[in-house]
Amino acid sequence: MKRIGFLSFGHYGTGRGSKTNTAADALHQAIDLAVAAEELGIDGAFFRVHHFARQQGAPFPLMAAIAARTSRIEIGTGVIDMRYENPLYMAEQAAATDLISDGRLQLGVSRGSPEPAANGAADFGYHPEDGESVADMARRHTATFRNAIAGAGVAEPAPHAYMGGERLLRIEPQSPGLAQRIWWGAGSRSTAVWAARQGMNLMSSTLLTEDTGVPFDQLQAEQILLFRDEWAKAGHAFTPRVSVSRSVIPVVDDEDRMYFGLRSQAENKDQVGMIDGLLSRFGKSYMGDPADIAGDLAADEAVQAADTLMLTVPNQLGVAYCTKMLENIAKYIAPAIGWTPATA
Structure with a gap:
């Protein structure tokens, strides 16, 4: 089953x-916007x-508030920079x-992308241990977090303290x-x-910090294939989810043309450049006629390989505009990739 969400x-x-x-x-x-998206059947x-x-720096109060106003839609991050986290x-x-959401949280975490602060994790009080890089520290924080939510004793x-036979205390709830x-959030x-x-x-976004010369969607599809092959070898007890992100802007009226009409031609192709010192390939945006976008997304190898498509929204244009955009995607574009609206 194909799912779509907004990012x-x-x-x-x-x-x-x-x-x-x-x-x-x-x-x-x-x-x-989350309430409106749920009403549209967005996942x-x-x-x-x-x-x-x-931007959003403290996602849990926001996600809890959304959980209290909705009943079905998944709520998540894309992604939390684990260098900064206790x-x-x-x-x-x-x-x-x-628990507030009744099990709807989907947390994307990662080493994180470049931030405005020169060494923001240190300003938050977190420093790599001897021999560690900041990426190693992020993975260590992630392992500790996952161990804790799995119920392992940590203190x-x-x-x-009355332990009832247990040696270590676990986090609660x-x-x-x-x-x-x-x-x-994997960048390679x-x-x-x-x-x-x-x-x-x-969770794979609109860029990969590597470039082999093939179109972005093919490189990302290869990434997904390698992930699933390795998952099968590892023998984990559940079926994994895979998401990709895309910028999808259907241009259907004068308001859309005012905001995005001139940008559609320039951004509807892959870009190659440097990010964080690495040669990277950036996926193209999908802007223009909904029928054309539907055909292009149906041919996007990574979109087809993933079970979840995250649609970036121009949040500063307001709830009404973003809701209209999601509605047009839901009506005219998403069915081409095998999506149907969710129901309560």
């Missing part, structure tokens, strides 16, 4: 035409997480949010099933293979 970068600021002038605007509108509401930026406190927040009890709903084929070995679902 919001959560930007706010007083730029020209912005409907999210403040952080409060962005947060309240994110909740309203997921996902949010980027960035620090020291005018893994045990995060485990408590994640479990509590998952020595005080002498007065616990939310059964959450451990199988953790996704690793090798990190996708690593994620499969660890037993995490795969």
